[in-house]
Amino acid sequence: MDLRRLSHVVSLADTLHFARAAEAAHLSQPAFSRSIQTIESELGIRLFDREVGAVRPTPAGEFVIERARKLLFEARCLQREVDLYRDSKLGDTAFGVGPLLSESLMPQALVELRQRYPKIALRMEGGNWIQLLQRLRTENIEFFAADVRDMPDDASLDIQLIGGQPGHLYARAGHPLAGRVCTPLEAWDYGVAAPKLPSTPKAEFAALLGLPSGQAPEVALECDNYSVLKTVVLATDTVLAATDAALGSELVSGALVRLRVKNWSSAPSSTGIVRLHGRTPSPMAREVMACIARVASGINV
Known part of the structure; x- marks a missing residue:
């Protein structure tokens, strides 16, 4: 044939x-x-x-x-x-990364990879898991790392879990809600900014806000780029849904503060590396995946 x-x-x-x-x-x-x-x-x-x-x-x-x-x-x-x-060589590779990892994990991982393999070309694509899964299925990327809580149970995919961290709400220093306990509804009234939310945190937010069953909370600004989200939150009273790992330098400097939200409880994210089942990764892809898993184990993303 x-x-x-x-x-x-x-x-x-x-x-x-x-x-x-x-x-x-x-x-x-x-x-x-x-x-x-x-x-x-x-x-x-x-x-x-x-x-x-x-x-x-x-x-x-x-x-x-x-x-x-x-x-x-x-x-x-x-x-x-x-x-x-x-060829017995590493070769170049392309991979995808979700919003949280792009901000919290990849700067450190990419520094390590560039130091170890300065002659290798890497292409990193950002996006939410839906976009990245499409890129994976069309073989434009070898694998992706992202929050996998909403990933389908699909035998054509291999998923390696590498950690997780609970989410919180954050605001700029000097925000009217900073420094005191607030209710979820008070925080939501200022408008919440977030990347595309998985179903679990959506359900958590809905329960905290007392919304009817099946009704999703309204996100004031949805964007899969944390740098853009942080710029908006630092300049306005908008509240940011994120994790400590995504806001390391801003929390250390005090530019952003974690809000103390009454009755707040958030299940940890579930970060994983996703690749096609039966597809042997290139040597460089194996190195990148190992590096991502290693960095993730140190910062719990």
Whole structure:
């Protein structure tokens, strides 16, 4: 079976458009169409229904496409592992990091990695776990590290837990709520800024605020960049949902203070390293993952 033609089948299934799929395969449309016709002839089944202005996989096509994706994935893994074995070198790597780790853990981890491997190129992508999971599935990154409390129970993923830390509410020094015990509702009335919240802290906030079952608390400013969030909180009366690890220097300097919130209780985050099951990480990816886990063990993120 021709892997190249299988890749054409998958590309057509993804685009549902012969011209776009042909362009992605760097072929003329007639040549691409012949490739699809050839594999249909070889298999003895019709993979796609071609109607005016529409392309749809047949039931037989869906059956083949699902298995073609797995076969192509394994072929890429094999080629990659052979290349690594042949070259006997670390190689460059790309990975993703969630908002909390980007602020609290990665500065230290990246310093260590740059000191140890100054000639290696690293590409770090930020985002919440939903965005990073999409990048992982399309193999744009080798792995990502983030809060995994809302991650699906998926056999196609391997998750290595590396720590956690409870969240709190913070405000600028001199904030009207600083230095005294406040209620959750008082803090919320000033507007809360946070990255995309997992379901657990959302439920905690809802319970503290006495919201009806199923109603989510309103976040005044949602942003997955902690540097932006801190800038806003330092300049306004907005309250920040974060962890001590994400605000190390600001807490030490006293620019930000942790609010004393009545009846406050927050379950620790659950930080993990996520990668595709069955995918052998590159040597450099293994080094980066080990470094992240090592730094996490020292600061409990």
